[in-house]
Amino acid sequence: MLAIFIVSLVLMLALTAFLNRMYNKTVHTLADSWAAQADASVKAGNYDAAIAQYRNALVYSPSKEMYQFKLAQALADTGENDNEAQNYLIALWTESPGSGPVNLELARIAARKSMGTAEALRYYHSAIDGEWPESPVSRRWDVRLELCNYLLKTGRLEQARVETMSLADNTPSDDAAHQIVVGNLLLRTLDWNRALGIFRPLAVVEHPNPDAIVGAGTAAFNLGMYAASRDYFAKLPAERRNQPDIAAMQTTSHDVLAADPYLTGLSTKERAARANNAVALATVRAQSCIESNPSSTPNGPVAHAIAQLQQNAAEFDRMQKDWNEHNLASFPDRLDAAMTLAFSTETAAATACNASQTAKDRALWLLARTRTGQTN
Amino acid sequence: MAAGADANGADELSVTTPNPIDAVPEAVAPAPAQVAATEPKPKSAWRTLLHEVFQLREDRFFLFLAVLIGVMSGLCVVCFRIFIDWVQLTLLGSSMTPSFPRVVLAPTLAGLVVALLAIYAFPHVRGSGVNQTKAAVYISNGYVPFITVIGKFVCCALAIGSGQSLGPEDPSLQMGAGLASLIGRKLRLSTEKIRLIAPVGAAAGLAAAFNAPMSAVVFVIEEVIGTWSAGVLGAIVLSAVSSVVTMRSFLGADALFRVPQFRLVHWEDMGAYVVLGIVGGIASLILLKWIAWARPKMKALPRWTLFVQPAAAGLIIGFIGIKVPQVMGAGYAVVDQAMHAQFAWKVLLMLAALKLIATGVSFLSGSPGGTFAPTLFIGAMLGGAVGTIEQHFFQHLSGTIGTFALVGIGTLFAGFLRTPITAVFMVIELSQNYSAILPVLVSTMVAYGISRAYQKTPLFDLLARQDGIYLPSIEEKREMLSLDVEDALRTDGAIVIEPGEKITNIARSAEAEPESLLLLRVNPGEFWLIDREDVMKLAPDASPSTTAVMVKSKGPVPYIFRDQTLAEALQSMGEWQVLPVVSREDLGKLEGILTIADTLKCFRKTPPAEEN
Numbered sequence: 001m002l003a004i005f006i007v008s009l010v011l012m013l014a015l016t017a018f019l020n021r022m023y024n025k026t027v028h029t030l031a032d033s034w035a036a037q038a039d040a041s042v043k044a045g046n047y048d049a050a051i052a053q054y055r056n057a058l059v060y061s062p063s064k065e066m067y068q069f070k071l072a073q074a075l076a077d078t079g080e081n082d083n084e085a086q087n088y089l090i091a092l093w094t095e096s097p098g099s100g101p102v103n104l105e106l107a108r109i110a111a112r113k114s115m116g117t118a119e120a121l122r123y124y125h126s127a128i129d130g131e132w133p134e135s136p137v138s139r140r141w142d143v144r145l146e147l148c149n150y151l152l153k154t155g156r157l158e159q160a161r162v163e164t165m166s167l168a169d170n171t172p173s174d175d176a177a178h179q180i181v182v183g184n185l186l187l188r189t190l191d192w193n194r195a196l197g198i199f200r201p202l203a204v205v206e207h208p209n210p211d212a213i214v215g216a217g218t219a220a221f222n223l224g225m226y227a228a229s230r231d232y233f234a235k236l237p238a239e240r241r242n243q244p245d246i247a248a249m250q251t252t253s254h255d256v257l258a259a260d261p262y263l264t265g266l267s268t269k270e271r272a273a274r275a276n277n278a279v280a281l282a283t284v285r286a287q288s289c290i291e292s293n294p295s296s297t298p299n300g301p302v303a304h305a306i307a308q309l310q311q312n313a314a315e316f317d318r319m320q321k322d323w324n325e326h327n328l329a330s331f332p333d334r335l336d337a338a339m340t341l342a343f344s345t346e347t348a349a350a351t352a353c354n355a356s357q358t359a360k361d362r363a364l365w366l367l368a369r370t371r372t373g374q375t376n
Numbered sequence: 377m378a379a380g381a382d383a384n385g386a387d388e389l390s391v392t393t394p395n396p397i398d399a400v401p402e403a404v405a406p407a408p409a410q411v412a413a414t415e416p417k418p419k420s421a422w423r424t425l426l427h428e429v430f431q432l433r434e435d436r437f438f439l440f441l442a443v444l445i446g447v448m449s450g451l452c453v454v455c456f457r458i459f460i461d462w463v464q465l466t467l468l469g470s471s472m473t474p475s476f477p478r479v480v481l482a483p484t485l486a487g488l489v490v491a492l493l494a495i496y497a498f499p500h501v502r503g504s505g506v507n508q509t510k511a512a513v514y515i516s517n518g519y520v521p522f523i524t525v526i527g528k529f530v531c532c533a534l535a536i537g538s539g540q541s542l543g544p545e546d547p548s549l550q551m552g553a554g555l556a557s558l559i560g561r562k563l564r565l566s567t568e569k570i571r572l573i574a575p576v577g578a579a580a581g582l583a584a585a586f587n588a589p590m591s592a593v594v595f596v597i598e599e600v601i602g603t604w605s606a607g608v609l610g611a612i613v614l615s616a617v618s619s620v621v622t623m624r625s626f627l628g629a630d631a632l633f634r635v636p637q638f639r640l641v642h643w644e645d646m647g648a649y650v651v652l653g654i655v656g657g658i659a660s661l662i663l664l665k666w667i668a669w670a671r672p673k674m675k676a677l678p679r680w681t682l683f684v685q686p687a688a689a690g691l692i693i694g695f696i697g698i699k700v701p702q703v704m705g706a707g708y709a710v711v712d713q714a715m716h717a718q719f720a721w722k723v724l725l726m727l728a729a730l731k732l733i734a735t736g737v738s739f740l741s742g743s744p745g746g747t748f749a750p751t752l753f754i755g756a757m758l759g760g761a762v763g764t765i766e767q768h769f770f771q772h773l774s775g776t777i778g779t780f781a782l783v784g785i786g787t788l789f790a791g792f793l794r795t796p797i798t799a800v801f802m803v804i805e806l807s808q809n810y811s812a813i814l815p816v817l818v819s820t821m822v823a824y825g826i827s828r829a830y831q832k833t834p835l836f837d838l839l840a841r842q843d844g845i846y847l848p849s850i851e852e853k854r855e856m857l858s859l860d861v862e863d864a865l866r867t868d869g870a871i872v873i874e875p876g877e878k879i880t881n882i883a884r885s886a887e888a889e890p891e892s893l894l895l896l897r898v899n900p901g902e903f904w905l906i907d908r909e910d911v912m913k914l915a916p917d918a919s920p921s922t923t924a925v926m927v928k929s930k931g932p933v934p935y936i937f938r939d940q941t942l943a944e945a946l947q948s949m950g951e952w953q954v955l956p957v958v959s960r961e962d963l964g965k966l967e968g969i970l971t972i973a974d975t976l977k978c979f980r981k982t983p984p985a986e987e988n
Contacts, residue, residue, distance in 0.1 A: 001562050009448055016451045020626045023458045030470045056471055059709045063630045087716035087778055091634050
């Protein structure tokens with residue numbers, strides 16, 4: 001009887017193996033079919049249908065990580081199912097903590113949460129250091145770029161600058177497109193020097209990319225290199241040059257250069273005329289700013305600036321005759337003192353009355369910043 | 377028993393003092409099965425070969441059979457699951473959201489077929505299968521008809537595959553028991569072994585269906601056998617493991633659900649799990665009370681309604697399924713989704729409520745199928761709902777919705793099926809994560825307590841009693857107060873006499889305490905009962921050298937300890953009317969005596985087990 005049972009067992013094994021093979025074939029076909037439909041739905045942008053179809057695929061291939069990942073992606077892409085997407089991704093992450101794509105999706109979900117910054121940064125870095133099934137170098141570069149954008153968006157300028165520098169280090173020098181992206185990021189992180197270092201070589205080639213020229217011009221402008229900025233912008237095609245932001249920078253550059261008495265190549269008379277204009281402008285600016293601020297202004301930077309303006313205004317009154325155009329031309333050594341007081345006045349007025357700054361005042365203020373070694 | 381003792385355990389004091397250890401009554405353990413040796417039966421050539429070549433004793437042969445049963449049960453469950461899926465694909469299609477005509481017609485028509493099969497072909501397939509297995513063990517000496525196995529296989533696959541809200545686990549348990557029973561009968565095992573082999577098969581079937589061997593072993597012990605019997609535990613474990621290995625080799629090692637990782641960070645979370653326990657306990661009660669109330673009424677309906685009850689249940693479920701197809705079938709995929717936070721709390725509550733209704737309807741209609749999977753489903757939905765609400769109001773807490781769903785599974789399992797230990801093991805096995813143990817313990821115990829407080833009789837016992845069968849209630853047995861020796865101990869009823877004590881002194885003591893026994897302490901743990909009359913007779917003429925050893929006495933008297941049960945003490949007592957109770961750390965130290973009169977008095981004072 002035991003023999004009969006052992007024979008029965010063997011027969012059962014064979015039957016089960018046969019049924020199981022057929023069953024597996026059927027369910028895998030079903031899973032693939034549902035997954036293919038889901039992929040098509042994703043391509044068509046129909047995420048709700050894709051989610052339902054990926055779910056059906058997972059019913060028949062529950063352990064297939066690719067389907068789980070795609071479902072999580074589809075859920076995340078809707079922007080309304082982050083919790084579920086995160087759960088699927090965490091399960092995948094547990095299996096493969098070094099997976100670049102999984103870490104990236106987790107980072108994106110964490111980035112969408114108001115309290116998820118630390119988590120997002122951790123996942124972003126894991127994604128950068130993680131494994132990528134294809135084009136790992138390029139994918140890591142993309143992820144770091146995304147991280148930089150995220151940091152900038154959340155106002156973490158210092159961290160963004162560090163990450164952008166890493167991105168710059170990982171960008172081939174002959175890859176102009178990527179260099180421009182990095183340069184633009186450096187502009188956003190206010191790292192004008194490095195940005196100019198990236199854009200300058202790209203802007204001086206025979207057929208420069210307009211974006212590179214804009215980048216170089218913007219970096220130069222913010223570094224107080226108004227002449228260089230003007231020259232860069234001059235290379236732009238007209239339609240680009242006339243874009244409002246670029247046009248504004250060009251005008252400002254022109255105003256600053258027109259107000260600067262220290263430019264090389266100017267005659268003594270011209271220098272004196274510019275210095276005299278600066279003194280006159282600053283005097284008016286000081287008076288109007290003092291008048292617009294009541295004496296009861298509380299202590300603080302504004303009160304301090306008003307006091308400075310009152311002092312400067314008195315000095316302008318006292319030196320009115322010494323700093324007229326004729327005397328400044330006759331005694332060029334007085335020019336520095338006059339310009340120093342004008343710069344001081346514009347700087348104090350910028351603190352106390354920034355809203356009422358005219359274009360010429362702004363030019364003089366920018367010139368003051370450049371001369372005193374301050375840039376944006 | 378001491379050397380030289382007669383059948384009553386009494387003997388005259390002999391010169392040779394026996395080893396006290398030998399005098400300790402044998403522990404109550406079943407003797408190795410000798411049935412094959414004692415009952416002359418024709419042996420097959422194979423069996424003879426196995427016996428002669430491998431020198432398999434009966435108990436080892438039983439273990440070998442356990443593995444064989446495990447493998448066969450595993451194969452059977454694999455085929456069962458494939459068949460269920462095949463039926464589902466055929467009747468409902470491959471989408472999780474079946475189209476309108478199918479969703480109503482499939483369970484209704486399948487219900488009709490199931491009813492016909494249950495009435496004409498397989499008369500014992502109704503119900504979940506757990507009680508039938510238990511009844512087979514306690515009433516039919518482990519006999520489960522093989523036709524029932526076939527019937528369960530076909531009818532359950534039809535019912536579950538067509539969308540009835542039932543699960544495949546309990547039927548798998550019964551199919552395993554049926555296969556084991558068949559093997560036992562065909563191999564002409566003794567009645568005792570056949571009775572033991574049915575739970576072995578049951579564990580194998582359940583383990584393969586659940587892909588959780590430990591839970592299956594614990595469930596069978598907790599619900600079917602009721603005791604941790606060493607005689608069968610090894611076989612049950614072996615069969616469960618071999619069935620799971622077999623099942624995994626075909627269907628893979630993946631757990632039923634993909635459970636998100638969990639780490640308990642905030643202890644405040646435990647409050648939320650208590651709430652989950654309360655919710656789970658109440659939901660369990662609702663389902664239990666409903667079944668307890670409605671089942672007798674369903675049974676009282678005219679016989680012709682048996683033909684339409686499963687179909688009517690199918691129709692109701694089909695209509696629910698038009699809008700909410702998730703409640704149809706076992707629902708593992710939906711549980712998986714709940715664990716991944718797919719549903720809002722309102723949807724989760726709705727799913728739990730509708731599944732509760734669908735399960736009640738399916739179960740009450742007599743459709744064959746199990747209650748495990750629906751219990752898991754309802755628990756997961758309730759857990760998910762509590763978790764979602766908790767996350768909404770207390771965002772800093774660490775529990776994920778998946779964790780709550782997982783704990784919810786254990787909670788309802790403990791509350792509804794009243795197997796709390798299985799529930800805890802099951803959650804750990806399903807999640808493969810020990811860190812969920814604290815929430816599970818808290819939540820399951822709360823739910824179990826609520827369910828136990830308001831519904832005295834557990835589900836399976838209730839169903840059996842409604843069917844007129846009074847199976848032993850494991851829960852009642854577990855919770856019955858144990859009467860110990862110390863409950864009937866008399867501390868002042870004996871005088872201990874040393875062997876060298878003079879008989880005159882003994883007589884004086886005996887006169888001072890006329891009711892006390894005289895116990896001669898020969899060695900630690902060796903007490904003899906001195907004949908008081910003989911002492912009084914010898915004392916007046918006794919010389920100064922006459923000592924206690926020269927007095928007529930009986931012994932050695934078996935001794936017991938104060939923490940032993942009175943039942944054990946009665947076994948040790950034999951023909952003795954009194955037993956010395958000694959200290960475990962010093963066998964010579966008498967702590968008191970136990971008399972048969974005190975023992976019986978103690979039993980009489982204890983109230984009988986509460987009936988519901």
